[in-house]
Amino acid sequence: MKLRKSGVAAASAVVLALTATACGGGSDSGKNDDKITIGIKFDQPGLGLKTPDGDYTGFDVDVATYVAKELGHDAKDIEWKEAPSAERENLISRGDVDFIVASYSITDERKQKVSFAGPYFLAHQDLLVRADEKGITKAEDLNSRKLCSVTGSTSAQNIKNELAPKAQLQQVGGYSQCLTGLENKAVDALTTDDTILAGYAAQPQHEGKFKLAGLSLSDENYGIGLKKGDTELQGKINKALEKMVEDGAWDKAVKDNFGPANYKNESAPKITETS
The missing domain is CATH 3.40.190.10 (Periplasmic binding protein-like II)
Known part of the structure; x- marks a missing residue:
């Protein structure tokens, strides 16, 4: 009788081992390491x-x-x-x-x-202006001009506090609103990182309408x-x-x-x- 119990136990152990192997080894089963x-x-x-x-x-x-x-x-x-x-x-x-x-x-x-x-x-922080704009070549040119950026923008505050204190700052919810204002001449410039400005200017619907001023107002x-x-x-x-x-x-x-x-x-x- 003891021999029979040992045989059953051994067989059970083999089955468990085979089952574990087939499932891929416990807690890692189903995990996709490629993601x-x-x-x-x-x-x-x-x-x-x-x-x-x-x-x-x-x-x-x-x-x-x-x-x-x-x-x-x-x-x-x-x-x-x-x-x-x-x-x-x-x-x-x-x-x-x-x-x-x-x-x-x-x-x-x-x-x-x-x-x-x-x-x-x-x-770099830069300015986006209309393609035919000739009067804005430096940050100080924004004094008494209308500057647009998004609410809470550190770029806009940098210009307002340090470079062009008389700029008429307009802060809106998104850059697309600034672009519309820039196109319609409701504002004169948009400021943020030059990469972001270039990305918007490069969109098919905006191509040829705007240009970067080429300023390096921050790194x-x-x-x-x-x-x-x-x-x-x-x-x-x-x-x-x-x-x-x-x-x-x-x-x-x-x-x-x-x-x-x-x-x-x-x-x-x-x-x-x-x-």
Whole structure:
């Protein structure tokens, strides 16, 4: 009788072992390691835009896709997640995204909460004016002129407080309202990062209507945001960014996304975020 019990126990053990093997080994079963979640802007033409047909386009999207591929993920494996400016640090700290590529300027304040790879682009605050505008060639020319930006914009306050205190500042809910006002001559200029301005100017419906003033009112080093202290991922992303520049993909992405606006970009910046 004892022998029979031993035989049953042994057979049961074999069945359990085979079952575990067939299921793929316990708690990891069903997990897709190919997937990666990346935060981008959904509303910035030229940088990160979700199109009506559900596609994603822009320079940040191209950079993120290239980096993901270098990390071993095909484009089809990317889950895009909207990353509004005010939510970027929260998305990273909660682990909702693997990293963020969303016109994310590297600042000392932000580095208290997250780490960055890069930078991968050097942008500047600039002005967008009508294509036939000849009277605005420097920030001071905005005194007594109408300047538009979005509510809470640090770019607009920079001009109002430091460069053109007599500018008539109008703050609205979105850049598209500024563009309409600019086209209709209700305002004289729109201000924010030159990449964002170039992206709007390059849209088919705006092509030829606007131009960038070509001012460099601030330096904005765009970095890829990731979990604070993740030096391993930081190093891998930095290598991917360096390769993107070396093989010409970076230049192509700039031309594809900003070219129609005749945007004069800076050369790819040197990687500085290494710890």
